[in-house]
Amino acid sequence: GESVGLHLPTLSVQEGDNSIINCAYSNSASDYFIWYKQESGKGPQFIIDIRSNMDKRQGQRVTVLLNKTVKHLSLQIAATQPGDSAVYFCAEKPGGYNKLIFGAGTRLAVHP
């Protein structure tokens, strides 16, 4: 598998703490906003999505918040674990298009 040495913003957290990863998006016409996780040496993996008419959605240990007023998306991870260490990408699905547009990503480093 492959990954790249990305010069990304890094969020460092202690194991057990909550993590908040932020993303600013640009397209107000997007239907969906999505979070993906990329572990070292692997391709990105879907975590959770939120439709544009919602402001909050919860999954297992994760919550996504959408603030359309300021075009801001966040991913909250509860009780962060070492296995959560990865690069996290936000993505958007423009309305009427069958494609995903990805942001630059944030590296999450979890320390014991």
Place this chain on the structure above:
Amino acid sequence: NAGVTQTPKFRVLKTGQSMTLLCAQDMNHEYMYWYRQDPGMGLRLIHYSVGEGTTAKGEVPDGYNVSRLKKQNFLLGLESAAPSQTSVYFCASSYAGSANTEAFFGQGTRLTVV
């Protein structure tokens, strides 16, 4: 199920050479995508396909061509490789539908053009 399989995993090309990257999926997905990943720039969409025999341009299509002759395969071609095409390439596939946001990615291909 193998999911999404990319070949080759690594390749070094000389400037001006051509090559084809192969993507195969066994999930009967309608949609397939090619992305490139560069440091600090996330994933950028090169081309995508919404069905057999159809392709469309993404954000960075120049220098690449694609073909989708069979539903399960999506080929990415570089006719004359340039150093700017050094990158990690990811193929992905997904089901059709405006509400479907989950794409399944391959393991990537690291391409170096010297």
